Amino acid sequence: MALELASFTFNPFQENTYILHDKSKECVIIDPGCFGPEEEKELRDFIEGKGLKPTKLILTHAHIDHVMGCRFVKNTWDLPIYMHEAEKPVLESTNRVGQMYGIPVATPPPADFFLAEGDTFTVGEHELKVLFTPGHSPGSISFYYEAQLLLIAGDVLFNGSIGRTDLPGGNFATLENSIRTQLYTLPNDVKVYSGHGPHTTIGKEKRGNPFVRE
Numbered sequence: 001m002a003l004e005l006a007s008f009t010f011n012p013f014q015e016n017t018y019i020l021h022d023k024s025k026e027c028v029i030i031d032p033g034c035f036g037p038e039e040e041k042e043l044r045d046f047i048e049g050k051g052l053k054p055t056k057l058i059l060t061h062a063h064i065d066h067v068m069g070c071r072f073v074k075n076t077w078d079l080p081i082y083m084h085e086a087e088k089p090v091l092e093s094t095n096r097v098g099q100m101y102g103i104p105v106a107t108p109p110p111a112d113f114f115l116a117e118g119d120t121f122t123v124g125e126h127e128l129k130v131l132f133t134p135g136h137s138p139g140s141i142s143f144y145y146e147a148q149l150l151l152i153a154g155d156v157l158f159n160g161s162i163g164r165t166d167l168p169g170g171n172f173a174t175l176e177n178s179i180r181t182q183l184y185t186l187p188n189d190v191k192v193y194s195g196h197g198p199h200t201t202i203g204k205e206k207r208g209n210p211f212v213r214e
């Protein structure tokens with residue numbers, strides 16, 4: 001009974017929202033970036049069409065493009081929000097950051113639970129491990145499912161790129177260290193699902209990533 005991953009690309013920042021689910025019909029929603037009624041409907045139609053039961057809303061980090069749909073998702077399915085504690089000021093700045101971009105977004109509700117390095121969470125019978133991967137944002141976390149060599153990497157590592165480090169709390173040396181010690185130590189065949197763009201693998205990035213190479 002495999003863990004299945006569905007992806008959506010939402011909002012003006014082209015952010016990837018992921019749903020993890022399995023035959024038990026339980027699902028978790030990661031980084032809900034849906035913005036506006038059409039994208040909210042797309043997410044809701046997928047969940048209802050498959051008869052899924054959302055149980056958690058989990059954030060890799062709290063940048064505006066990853067949290068635009070938090071309020072809708074939390075209210076629609078009455079879900080607890082999970083993230084790293086260091087993302088609190090980032091989440092609280094959502095409305096102010098939206099004003100800077102000229103995009104009206106209400107600040108999402110606060111997190112209900114904090115996740116830290118080594119914590120786990122489950123989707124049906126599948127257990128994912130939390131990796132602490134700061135640098136793009138102070139409390140960036142990634143989610144690893146070893147049994148299927150699957151990694152949700154947020155904006156830490158991209159296909160051919162890495163997360164930007166010029167936003168508040170970002171730091172290149174910290175990001176590079178996260179990638180080298182937490183991600184490049186995973187098996188080469190691990191599939192990496194990032195917060196933007198197409199998926200990649202650890203091996204491909206170790207060999208060819210122009211910013212952080214093995």
Ligand SMILES: [Zn+2]
Pocket residue numbers: 061063136137155
């Ligand atoms: Zn980000």
